[in-house]
Amino acid sequence: MTPDTILPMIFGRIGLDSLPFVPAILNPSTSEFIAAGAAGVVFLGAFIVLGVVTWFGWWGPLWRDWLTSTDHKRIGIMYIVLALVMMARGVIEGALMRVQQGVGLDGGFLSDGHFSELFSTHGTIMIFFVAMPFISGVINYVMPLQIGARDVSFPVLNQISLALTAVGAALIMISLILGKFSTGGWPAYPPYTGLAFNPGPGPDYWIWSVGIAGLGSTLSGINFAVTIYKERAPGMTLFRMPLFTWTVLCTAIIMVFAMPPLTVATATLALDRYLDFHFYTNDLGGNMMNYVNLFWLFGHPEVYLLILPAYGIFSEVIATYSGKRLYGYMSLVVATMSISVLSFTVWLHHFFTMGQSANVNIAFGIASMFIAVPTGVKVYDWMATMYRGRIRFSVPMVYATGFLMLFVIGGLTGVMLANPTISFQVHNTLFLVAHFHNVIIPGVLFGLLAGYHYWFPKAFGFRLNTRWGYITAVLWIVGFCVTFFPLYVLGLMGMPRRSVSFTDPSFEPLTLIAMGGAMLVLMALSSLMIQLWISVRDRATAQVPLGDPWNGRTLEWSIPSPPPEYNFAVIPQVWSRDAFAADKEAGIAYQEPETYDAIAVPSNTSIGMVVCIGGVLLGLGMVWYMWWLAAVSFLGIVGAFIVRSFQTDTHRIIPAAQVARDHRVWLAQIAASPEVTRAQECSPANRGRAMNERPEPSL
Template structure:
């Protein structure tokens, strides 16, 4: 292979991307060296097994991916702003809508939510870490290297260009030769390992590590949403694992699963993909529902209305999510009966979702609402998401879907549910739990400004797209016609509004770091759940003494009774796991193995795979049992964090 085939050449935008990557890398290396931070980076972050630090790394990576996916989106909107604009050629446009979709779903939405789960769930249930902290680190690095593998495709080898759904036969070896599609397959496979492991990890954590007394139906609603999400992950992700593996075997080893030759069956891919893909959209929306529920209850100063109905509707949604996948391809021609069944099951999902909407409204009803930034995101979510949901029911009508299918109507629908649902929730959740993570709030004024820019921009971008769809504009079109010009142009203006909103959000992180007052107590928003019972910054062992839970909204209850999570008479040494560099190295090796497989260098790939197995063997012989935090250390830490003198410690 020649070097000019290895690197992507001939595209000025990609050359600019290369220059940017080289400059940023140099800057990072320079800064780390100049401030002598290499050891710090390794000891404190790359080897960490602390769920709070891993969560922060997830969120930072997700923000970077939001930037990357957002730049993709802006480039598409520029190309579509005017008819016959040659900003992107058709090939480049195909690559960009493929990477935009994949990055946003797999490497932005999911890791962002998993990051929040990482930080919040153990705190909400009064646990000191995950059930398997080492596996948690493995999960993060598998996601990180999976994302890295997928993202380098645009400078090395070329990006995939068959859409984020990668339908066969287009995505097969015959019609998409070269490494591009392999990057998609192996990048997703690599990060999928981590997602499945996180699902198992969090499920065991929630089932086995709750504070004494906390029954399942006393868990905070975000923890419930996480538990239900884990269930979906465990039953949906293996399907993706198989689907990706089959296509990889097709492309690299010449099997005939999805091919046009050898009696292969291209539509089998679409079925397998959406049997995972539809549950996947609930994997990214249920935690969002959980986040909004927490925020709305906190800032309405009320217990969540209809808590049990909220939980049961999530469980119902999770069950139904496995029974609707065919609605993604009603036009495949499965026949009236099959389409009708899936049409009905699709519309059924609107019922539990409607229950949730009314419960949020019920919580807000006659309450004293505090209009903080996280609350604004949550309030904007309700009507925006309803628009997305209603158009979803329209798409669910099989007969009507023959008109909407593959049009901008669909594009507008799923951006309405995924942005108003998931992205709003990510921003809301990050702003809400930010003081817990970093010890200071984000500036409210800047936060609100970025909120308004983003939300108004969002509606300006996507509302016109419903009408573009009804006017017949198909999706994945790189060149628009003059009769669609006005709506397209408006849409592009909105997209830049969203971009400005995001930029302001990132700026706010820096600005607040410099100017925001530091948190004095751990309870930044007069919270109701246990994460606010810890001091800020959270000691690495989370809870000095585990609280005993008697009812829902445990911390609200504790505050009424004047209890804290620090009772000196009950202190015992706390067992904690040791940090380890193995997860980083193991997943790094798996990254090289996958990279070699992308270019079909089979032997090299196998060599790295063997190295991974050797690492796993080494870990098997590692009987590292962690260490204990001594009572004296806990006392010192807690007294300092809680501002207690020696006299006041008798409680």
């Protein structure tokens, strides 16, 4: 055996030139310097994080309280941290693309391959590793509290879902420092991602990171759906659930049924690339159009999966800050259900131009337009909720207002695109890019940021800084408009999407404006970080340990902030919709129960970390053809599950006396604290005990 045969057996196809620093030295250009710089940032970031954790001796607490925790609240927070880190990368990539197109008349500074990598990673990251984990995080934190549950149905499975999502995110980060990512866009269409066109590791990175994270989302969906079906507090019938929980139920069902097509698409693409299958190849009877079909069978329900929880968040936010019951609860529920079923009937509108007959196009076009109906119902319901309410123009309401106005525009351009004849004209132009950013940013992102602001005090016991909150919200809204409205016009002028440069000088003024908008979005991102920093620094003046800073209406506000790990000292009895508001109205909130019981909570487990580390190694082994590594890590994961299945002691008991003591301390604080009015909502006086200022209005 010579080194020439042994090295590939160990390292697969990793070579020195897989490190981006090497091409940057051998073949210096701006594009390569940017790639090497990004790799350096990842290295440096990882190094700093590890260093800080070691320096402060946080490994123990990190392991005990977070990484091995099965508490849905901690898992939720970890999801959101992951989403925010990935969002930083995604936004920077987006801004980089806008700068490239701003100066892209006859050139620019990025190579076309690098630009393709950027739009592929940007899309993949924003959908799978920002929107999905952010949503899973908010759902994880809020939904069990809203239904009066102690945890999700399967806490360990929940940890594993997070681990699988983290594996995907880790693989995509590693692709910055080892090899290159796919250039096939976020849907990874063959033949761009086929072995014949791109034999490199890029498409394999995409396959494994998206495939593994998608598996995690399927499991999350199962967990959320079963939790809502089986863990509701007594008296909480389906039609007494808060609207956010309703949207979560529909989202969970979409996760269960829409992730399988993604699994099929990624798995079959992998078979094509690894085992010489011919599902999508040009030759030997492959049919790449079936990939497009399968991908969008997932992809379209996916966008509703993202937007529905955001609708739920806006429903909660608008009702709370209008001081009113949600208008048209039943119509909102029915609209949510119709949207989730309709979402499975429209996937073809993503490929009207593929070549099927006009009859097929028309059927799917009409189905797509139908979705505007339930969505329109929702918009009217939200406006009617505000009508004659006592609106407080808080930060989440700024996002909600921005959402209502901008989302309607995005929705209307969607109805335009649902018309096949128009789609034929503007498909593959920036018009489309503007449309989907116009629904995803004001819809999903604003919703999540509103929810972040709204529930942050519940999770950490202090309010976020309001001043910086307004600055951030305004920057997001203005930045979005300046970046993406020019793209509508550019698209109608005929500027194609995904092109690294252009030759028509009439595009330039608008691409420059969009570039300016991207700078505003970057400022919004920085301002979001500054807000978090300042809020943590000044937390002493914004404490809300009593739990109800916004005069909330649903059960999550009826417990301390942050909640104890078992959430509810006693499981609440629910009598009506908006259970906590009804209790406050009737003067029966904050009562001491007659008896306390001991509570069993699931004990910590390291299975999630085994899956996480094993999954990353498995992915790397497959991407780089290190078969031994893939086999060892796969068997390791399976073995760990089998070993764990022989473990019988998986719970730990919190004694009734401890529950009673903690609950009584909190009740005593409540009794001793003055009730604050809504006028004092953002002052240090607001410690989380809200005054019921007036009876419910009739509308």
